[in-house]
Amino acid sequence: MVAFITLTALSLATSVYGHGYLVVPESRTGLGHEANLDSYTECTILEPVSAWPDLTTASGKSPVATYAPGDIVNVQWCVDANGDHGGMFSYRICQDQTIVDKFLDASYLPTHEEKQAAEVCFQAGTLDCTDVSGQDCGAGDQTNCKGVDNVALNSCYTSIAGGYTVPKKIKIPDYSSEHTLLSLRWNSFQTGQVYLTCSNIAISGSSPGNGTSNSTTGA
Numbered sequence: 001m002v003a004f005i006t007l008t009a010l011s012l013a014t015s016v017y018g019h020g021y022l023v024v025p026e027s028r029t030g031l032g033h034e035a036n037l038d039s040y041t042e043c044t045i046l047e048p049v050s051a052w053p054d055l056t057t058a059s060g061k062s063p064v065a066t067y068a069p070g071d072i073v074n075v076q077w078c079v080d081a082n083g084d085h086g087g088m089f090s091y092r093i094c095q096d097q098t099i100v101d102k103f104l105d106a107s108y109l110p111t112h113e114e115k116q117a118a119e120v121c122f123q124a125g126t127l128d129c130t131d132v133s134g135q136d137c138g139a140g141d142q143t144n145c146k147g148v149d150n151v152a153l154n155s156c157y158t159s160i161a162g163g164y165t166v167p168k169k170i171k172i173p174d175y176s177s178e179h180t181l182l183s184l185r186w187n188s189f190q191t192g193q194v195y196l197t198c199s200n201i202a203i204s205g206s207s208p209g210n211g212t213s214n215s216t217t218g219a
Contacts, residue, residue, distance in 0.1 A: 063202040078156035094121035131171040
């Protein structure tokens with residue numbers, strides 16, 4: 001069952017910009033769109049992409065944000081007005097740097113087995129919504145992801161019908177990495193699909209306390 005779910009998730013990775021994508025911190029999806037690239041370095045793509053070694057830095061070859069272990073972090077994703085299929089979403093950090101490194105090297109195309117291992121690692125590194133008090137952490141069986149922060153249509157860009165921002169807070173794990181990936185996984189309720197997107201981040205230093213961090217270093 002794990003293998004089936006993983007394959008479904010990976011095969012849909014490249015279609016997420018029309019339905020939803022990670023905004024804060026800025027995702028590889030967003031960076032690729034800004035550079036007008038039809039193909040860009042995804043987190044865990046299933047199909048072979050021959051252009052992978054030839055991509056520019058638009059997909060992000062360096063962290064866009066740096067956080068400290070234990071930080072409470074503002075994150076945000078964008079869901080399309082016509083593509084909000086309900087369900088639930090989660091943020092994940094794989095703490096196996098050997099696995100992650102294979103998705104940081106633009107000259108290397110990960111194998112199917114490595115992509116499978118990456119998704120398993122991300123699932124094991126799911127950041128529990130309840131780690132930050134006061135959040136609504138339930139799943140939805142209606143189109144209710146949008147409007148979480150009561151924003152207007154087109155508060156973020158999508159390629160279909162305009163988007164709504166969906167904010168949350170996550171707690172960074174007790175883990176350090178000069179360059180790793182923050183993954184967003186959205187399990188759609190209505191369509192039985194899984195969408196993935198990710199951002200390049202770094203985790204270093206010590207936590208300043210219980211304050212909220214939104215530190216950006218640039219791509």
